[in-house]
Amino acid sequence: MDIIGRLERIPAGSFHYRLLVITGLGWMFDAMDTGIIAFVLPSLAKAWSLTAAQVGYIGSAGLVGMALGAVLSGSAADRIGRKKMFASTLILYSIATGLCGIAWNFSSLVVLRFLVGFGLGGQLPVAVTLVSEYAPPDKRGRFIVLLESFWGVGWLAAALIAYLLIPHYGWQMAFFIGAVPALYVFYLWNWVPESVRYLLDKGQIKEAHNIVCDIERRAGLTPVNDMIAPPSEPVKRNAFSDIWAPEFFKRTLVLWIIWFGIVYSYYGIFTWLPSLMVGQGYTVLKTFEYVLIMTLAQLPGYFAAAYLVDRIGRKATLGGFLALSAVAAFFFGQGGTPGVVLLWGSLMSFFNLGAWGVVYTYTPELYPTRIRAFGSGWAAAVGRIGGILAPTIVGFMLQGQGGFQMIFTMFTAVMLLVAVTVWLAGEETKGKTLDEISR
Incomplete structure (x- = not known):
């Protein structure tokens, strides 16, 4: 051996x-x-x-x-x-x-x-x-x-x-x-x-x-x-065209959409969340208190995803968590009493971060060993583009006609689009070996 x-x-x-x-x-x-x-x-x-x-x-x-x-x-x-x-x-x-x-x-x-x-x-x-x-x-x-x-x-x-x-x-x-x-x-x-x-x-x-x-x-x-x-295998320099070969074209496209959408929504929401809540009239101290509670909701979100990912599969867990995070983001953007805002904010945090855990599991499974790190790295890099754009777009929306409600409606649409992409075009990898997936 x-x-x-x-x-x-x-x-x-x-x-x-x-x-x-x-x-x-x-x-x-x-x-x-x-x-x-x-x-x-x-x-x-x-x-x-x-x-x-x-x-x-x-x-x-x-x-x-x-x-x-x-x-x-x-x-x-x-x-x-x-x-x-x-x-x-x-x-x-x-x-x-x-x-x-x-x-x-x-x-x-x-x-x-x-x-x-x-x-x-x-x-x-x-x-x-x-x-x-x-x-x-x-x-x-x-x-x-x-x-x-x-x-x-x-x-x-x-x-x-x-x-x-x-x-x-x-x-x-x-x-x-x-x-x-x-x-x-x-x-x-x-x-x-x-x-x-x-x-x-x-x-x-x-x-x-x-x-x-x-x-x-x-x-x-x-x-x-x-x-x-x-x-030992002969070292082969990976080319960008490898991840767009016919057998990987759909997988790469789906992963890039997933990564762009989830990073865009996460950094757009959570980088701005304290500032947005202060803008809604909450004091800085009360804002930190509410965001602290919402952050606590991330942990059971991860554990739920860890439990479900090997039971109901990657597609169902990822698509379901993203869709439910989108619903929570929509209602969070409608405002309301502090209790209502806290409830929807916590649910948004729970499902969004649970989806992140599945993305890190799912991505390397879709490529064979020879291009696994290469393809995963490019997917993550495309996701960072979404993360770069989101905070700046939110800033311009606040300066223009966009408000709290419109901003979260935008994030709702992005996460729903990604969830639909996963359900319609994603491949299920639950229960398969890496060799089976790579064929």
């Missing part, structure tokens, strides 16, 4: 769950640094007398960085390793977030938010790769959804920082707290192993063998002494 076969036969155990938690904490810090800007913007806009369009530019600057980081991180991780890329991007976005606390004007903050986004965009695909390459095949989907659930924990942390600190210590303190994750890199570096598949690709067979032996011992299995490397 070769090294990869040995790795895949190891049942889920303490190593896998510890890796999930450690990698998930990095994912959580990603979300916390992303979420902090949403909670800072209402106070910052007032302090610096920013226009709605300028607020939108600040939100979009980070997403431009995320798009570039996502595109470049895959090739960088293939050159220097998943572990080094994970650590370096964590340090980059943490330090850049801390520097945002000493930003002196609008332009300096835009530049710093771009750097934050570049680090964040680079880390997310690396985290997914690490967990995917170590998770047992029969539990890979659930592990990825659970990894994505740490995003909800990060937004919750950002909401708590905003609720507890900003009213008393100012918006700068939120950014300074965002620099703390840089210290986490020391623990991460000492415990997280390099990807076995990466090591084998680089010819470091002995190191890969030692890592697998250690995991085998942790799982109560007898380590195999023979260092048998899997058959």
